[in-house]
Amino acid sequence: MPAVSLHGLEGLPLVQPGDDLPALLCDALDRAGLRLTDGDVLVVAQKIVSKAEGRRRPLAEVVPSPRALELAEVVRKDPRLVEVVLSESRDVIRAVPNVLIVEHRLGFVMANAGVDQSNVEGDEAAALLLPEDPDASCRRLRAALERRYGARLAVVMNDSFGRPWRNGVTGVCIGASGLPALLDRRGAPDLFGRALRITEIAVGDEVAAAASMVMGQAGEGIPAVLVRGLRIEGPDRPASALIRSRQHDLFR
């Protein structure tokens, strides 16, 4: 079968609030001699989307609530950062020294609500929040790229999450448009005609992890990866389909 290829896009400028992200990505693709075509999947790092969407919050402007002050003591983090995390969360799942795991307002269970202090430019301390609605960001980015290239594309937004039971972080899908982020294979037969044990595949997370594997190769300098040659059959489903509902979750 034909190979699937992963092309890391280097040389994007540092993204600023209000930047035209599709244009920056097209420039980087042009420089790499890549022209998007039917079936291509572009994976973008959450960080650059958040920056373009102006999701940066200078910590000097944040006044921590009593609850944030209390929690900051437990987790040993800056109370202003904890305040920002709480403002992005609907529940605290675990809070111990150096670890603050929450349910993000969008449903993701993740450390620090995805709020990041590293790689934000400028001298003053600031927090970078997840995009307001990452699936919507992917839909918009996909529409702009499809107009530009006249091709049927998919866009995935990835971030790095830790996991229970396993060390290290992996890329996960927090936004998607144009592919089944969750693929339902219920009823598909296995090689021997029996129903498959595994019924749903987190395709979005696998694509996100594959892109992270490439992004991680060159430090932090590859904020987007083109995945070419994937043939995923299935209805378009956003990253929100990857979130397990509370009543089906055995671990909170």
Add this chain to the structure above:
Amino acid sequence: MPAVSLHGLEGLPLVQPGDDLPALLCDALDRAGLRLTDGDVLVVAQKIVSKAEGRRRPLAEVVPSPRALELAEVVRKDPRLVEVVLSESRDVIRAVPNVLIVEHRLGFVMANAGVDQSNVEGDEAAALLLPEDPDASCRRLRAALERRYGARLAVVMNDSFGRPWRNGVTGVCIGASGLPALLDRRGAPDLFGRALRITEIAVGDEVAAAASMVMGQAGEGIPAVLVRGLRIEGPDRPASALIRSRQHDLFR
């Protein structure tokens, strides 16, 4: 930067106990016109390694213990299968209807101790267990392939795990040799010279997920994937490094 490519290997025969797996893989690589070279990573599905290592247990030979009978009632599974799962486990983490999550004797927290009933050939019901020591299986496979090709290679074994909080399964690394399955980046500076927030990357799991993404494209017919062009700098670490120790785990 040069692309990373993922080549799915099709056309492997159904693997039987005692088969020479390196030879079968070399044949498939030859047919695909691929010759392994320095830096190549071969990802093999757990299933074919387990089959070659004779890890199949006909259920007719299994006598369930009282504990397996009791647990089978709770999880609504075949008591003989539950007996096999328990024999491969050192703890039961969650048991509810249709779900049995255990700590595998090797430390993996996973459903059914990785014991699989699908895709095992033959008419009689049988269970397929994980390899005795997947890291050792990868070391042996890597040694055989390195001899054959005269190149410095890595081998990863993948399986599909569910996760708390997220729907669907993804590929994870349960065996590795020749690469850092867990990559320590503590102290590495980010783009702005600050210490990175993320300190350990589960490279093995990202490679495993990337391979699963390709394996999933053609139903169940791609049991191995060649990953070419990755440049991962770091010391060789096996999949066992990915297992979080009990005392550092907040979720059991």
